[in-house]
Amino acid sequence: MSQLLYSEEESDLRASVRALLTDRSGPDVVLGRIETDQPYDMALWKALAEQTGCAGLPIAEAQGGAGASFRETAVVLEELGRSVAPTPFFGSAVLATAALLAAGETELLSELAGGAVSATLAVPFSFFGNDFPSAVRAEGGTLSGTVTTVVDALTADYFVVPAEGPALFVVAAADVTRSPIVTLDPTRPLADVTLEKAHGRQIAAGDDAVGALTAALRTGAALLASEQLGVAERALETTIEYLKTRYQFGRPLGSFQALKHRLADAWVSVTQARAVARYAATCVATDDPDADIAAALAQAQVSQVAVTVAEEAVQLHGGIGFTWEHPAHLYLKRAKSTSLALGTAANHRARLATLVDLPL
């Protein structure tokens, strides 16, 4: 199978995304933005989509995409995690795109490919389970119900909505009501989405709908690990940088052995997280039979590494790490929130128990 290492194309992609994010979405910019009524930087999203073609990486060239795969998407997510940039990328270019691809939809996909519009998948961000969601009912050709804590809902132009049936529908933003909620991670807005006799275009039904949703959630879990990897990497790097320059007791803090050993342990775990996240991205990108295991593994391991490293980053920054003005808390909030997203590590361990025959 494909190797885990980054290809040259992936490294180039990373470089251009990083350049854009460094330029447009530094920590101070993010910090300033999250308390405005426009936490998302839609101009950045557009630039990402148009300058680097990020939005349509796994979409076929015939549909306006890059004809690459979710492996490349994962590289973009690493960078977005590193900058905790508020963009609707995960909901649109991962969740919605994966659902549409799996459902064989092409119309909306073509629009998403260029990033002119964005979409998201209408499930709670913490969704995990084997049952098809039943929050939305399809009656008389319209959809009704409320889906809570939907990621990237506030800026989405379209929603991919699972409804009782089971079936998947595409619903335009104009047909739903969105209530923003106060989120633990202020860099990633969530909203409750209510449909009241909303018009929906059905794109899959029955087993097809179940299969498409399952694929989308699996891809989401697998790729979220790349974002978490980016969060962990950057949290570790900034901590190392800080400890090299901060002097106490006449020495740089980074020369204190107890701190060095903790950073070494953190680095070891990030190293592992990288291998695990890359494996998951590769598996979903190639429809590998191991993809279910790889995705569960990724959320069981990488999500915890991100939380632990972000916690260490706050602690090792000392007082300044506890302030609002320093970006360390943004990484902590992102890490902890994503550890709940699409199932907790404990949920995914339980799933692994079934997948690899280690029952209780």
Next chain:
Amino acid sequence: MSQLLYSEEESDLRASVRALLTDRSGPDVVLGRIETDQPYDMALWKALAEQTGCAGLPIAEAQGGAGASFRETAVVLEELGRSVAPTPFFGSAVLATAALLAAGETELLSELAGGAVSATLAVPFSFFGNDFPSAVRAEGGTLSGTVTTVVDALTADYFVVPAEGPALFVVAAADVTRSPIVTLDPTRPLADVTLEKAHGRQIAAGDDAVGALTAALRTGAALLASEQLGVAERALETTIEYLKTRYQFGRPLGSFQALKHRLADAWVSVTQARAVARYAATCVATDDPDADIAAALAQAQVSQVAVTVAEEAVQLHGGIGFTWEHPAHLYLKRAKSTSLALGTAANHRARLATLVDLPL
């Protein structure tokens, strides 16, 4: 309720036991003894019983005991843990004594009080559960069956035997067959004990037998924590002493911050283990209504502290800690073995879940 701190009498008792053990059962003596066919130092056991009155602490003065309580017994166990001394104290002065006391037996208790004979409780050393053991059947006035991994069985003069019924019997050593087994902890021999139509003196039946066995096991679990505390304390102390005198890179190893912080953490956990073990000993000594919780808590916490600290001791001693000639391994083996004894930490956590209403 009584305070957790050691009373003056307890401190005096500790001092005399420690003096005896330092004199008679140093690490080299223990190490030399475990590969002989007499791992137990019965002379030491006699001295403990006669010079310090350790064997009969919770037994009434009328029966030749000290008229103290299991709290004082716990202090002796701390010292025995500190020296990993091979004596049949736990089986006799804790398990058998607790069972006999709870059953209202007096005849054998009087003999045990002075330490002239020793006894043990015929259950597997790892015994845990709510069902009365059924390995031994009482038929036609005699007892038959095999009880595996019985602690202190090789030197016991009497066995307190739970048998189907339920009932408790006292059986003389001459009436059983003992097969020594190779044990993970060579300082504490175990044996499989077989009864074949053995004569037994019934000392309790029905609910009384259940109650007496339950009390013995609870007292055992509570007091084992004091032994584990002693193991942890001594393992930590010797490690600190070693790191103060061992020089590497031109400095004592104990000046390296990463090691200092690990020792500080170990010390914190030992500090907690002391409070928990003392609470458990106090509860069983005073028949406190919280005794069930206190005993489960002790095995859930202290047993793990002992294992962790003993593991740290081996690691922080470096190469020498991995050798047979250095006693660090004796503490590791004792700690790990006792973590299985009378239920693992996970078993006791599960019991706590029931006791404090935190069901799964």
Next chain:
Amino acid sequence: MSPTAPALQEQVRDFLAAHDPTGISTDEQRLEFLRARFDAGLAWVHFPSGLGGLDAARSLQTEVDEAFAAAGAPDNSPRRIGIGLGMAAPTILAFGTDEQRQRFLRPLWTGEEVWCQLFSEPGAGSDLAALGTKAVRDGEEWLINGQKVWTSLAHQARWAILVTRTDPDVPKHRGMTYFVCDMTDPGVDVRPLRQITGEAEFNEVFLSDVRLPDSYRLGEVGDGWRVAQTTLMNERVSIGGGAMPREGGAIGTLAATWREHPELRTPGTHDALLRLWVDAEAVRLTGRWLREQLAAGVPGPEGSAAKLAFAQLNQQISGLEVELAGEDGLRYDDWTMRRPSDVDFFGRTPGYRYLRAKGNSIEGGTSEILRNIISERVLGLPSEPRVDKDVPWKDLPR
């Protein structure tokens, strides 16, 4: 001769007979009662006579407090004036002149004057002795310039305890001087310091040409480090805290959630919960051990251990609480910048507790510093090679 427990109880009874607390309704009545209690020596019985005490054993205070509480007497809101009671008072007692003791202790204890602490500096961090706030003598006054940080209650405080640098040419521990700082001085500028929870419990305090009379100095010039050590030692003793029932802390909130929401339970979180329940009990019983030691007059080193363990436990519990909350864990209640006068740990969302608990291992001595202290002062391990010991403060690398 110091009074015995029964004698003290009698004094309390006599006092309460003379000062009936039951009718107290106004602030002025409350203050009058507290002043009388101070003057009767029943404020802190281990303090000297005439300074709110009776030279009694410290351990007798609890019974006195309980007797007052049982009689329905008003208290001095000890949480609000914790820094005064726990840190300023013992330092003033130990190093203050008679005039200073007379001036400061009574309104400190009654709560008429709130105190704060000006020790930490952004440039010094855990290396407190590296602080750089300058104090320059100017006749009978001192001119203070510098910046302090992590100051609770600075915006409500009348006085502060303040450590300054008076001699930059000697090694850092030797060039400090300790003052009482007048927080109403026009050179004192207090600004809220926002923290990761969104609110601002603490402040930054900018000191610009603050003028303090030499009579506000505590201890000798250059002896500030030793004075500060007294303050900090008392802080650590007071952190041990009071008796707590089982499930009295954060674990209680988590356990309640578990009991009330069977739908959240999974085998994995169950064992995690039980481990934390066990840890919480261990921490609680260790606190009991510590209090028994204090009462027996042998304050053990377990105080540092208690703070270290408490921080770790609180962080783990709140982390699991967020996890257990699942979808609700994604929510927060309020990011608005506010200035609470106290930490409302239990009235808010799991996410708040999770974030606030991160401060437990930083504030009042980081867990790393506590591990240093334990390993050196308790375990007797040798210190690391010191590169800053004999270097003049001004030449330290920064």
Next chain:
Amino acid sequence: MSPTAPALQEQVRDFLAAHDPTGISTDEQRLEFLRARFDAGLAWVHFPSGLGGLDAARSLQTEVDEAFAAAGAPDNSPRRIGIGLGMAAPTILAFGTDEQRQRFLRPLWTGEEVWCQLFSEPGAGSDLAALGTKAVRDGEEWLINGQKVWTSLAHQARWAILVTRTDPDVPKHRGMTYFVCDMTDPGVDVRPLRQITGEAEFNEVFLSDVRLPDSYRLGEVGDGWRVAQTTLMNERVSIGGGAMPREGGAIGTLAATWREHPELRTPGTHDALLRLWVDAEAVRLTGRWLREQLAAGVPGPEGSAAKLAFAQLNQQISGLEVELAGEDGLRYDDWTMRRPSDVDFFGRTPGYRYLRAKGNSIEGGTSEILRNIISERVLGLPSEPRVDKDVPWKDLPR
């Protein structure tokens, strides 16, 4: 020009056509085959021509080995001669004279001569550069006196790589010299060193007036530390290990026990098992990443991380294995002092694995030293203040 992969495959085919391995039955035939393979440059293809190699890329070796294995060819028992292959050979190649390379490499590779390593000393521990085994020049010979420890295979080895102290008057890193040691010298006394499992995998080696000709010296006098670094770097690379299937390591044993013994399962141990299963997969995939990097010619620093993580994982797995075994965990199989030539990790009781795994974080560089290395060489963190750098070896505190 170095050969390409297809060219190499052709050479292997040609060699196998000329040296049919299928009929080999005696040791002599086996040796003959191996010598021929060495002489054909197919032993370690990245070595120079004439020394068992063809100056090819290191990454091509795997395919060559696989082709030989597929043909049923005998191998050189690589585990038994691991120290020779992994440590002695690269050092001899880098620092040896032509004569030394010609003399030592061929029988080393064929396994005719087993090598061991005389580096560690009881007095030096992790501070390898503090070693004190003395080498004193005596004409064209060197006289060696001292004690080494943790020497695997010393009782079977024909040769050893040896680091000595030749100048005690200069700082420790500068006064060492590196030798090949003749293990048949009468001054070499090998004694088994018993370990916590009861057996003796390792030895202590006492060197008393051992005489080595100057022609056994590797590298310059005083340059032993640099030579030793080459040896150790190669050790760390080789520790990364080969590809492993899922559940290929200790986790497989634990998982099998879990599957075969439903009666042992509890919710608490279930989550612990799953956590370790996840960790084991993470370690395994990290190994794959590392091998991909090596194959791509960019050896990453993940090698140190791999050893660190492996040790921790192995210890946790075996710890849980004992716990899961319950009553059987109280048993052990055999405390008899034996001298195994290899670690039989899987054929024994959980207790054995638990005890043996304790060595994983000590042998071949303690986990503490690995963390130092990672933090300084990988993360670029500053080193601690060094007190031993400019002190003559003889004056170091001990």
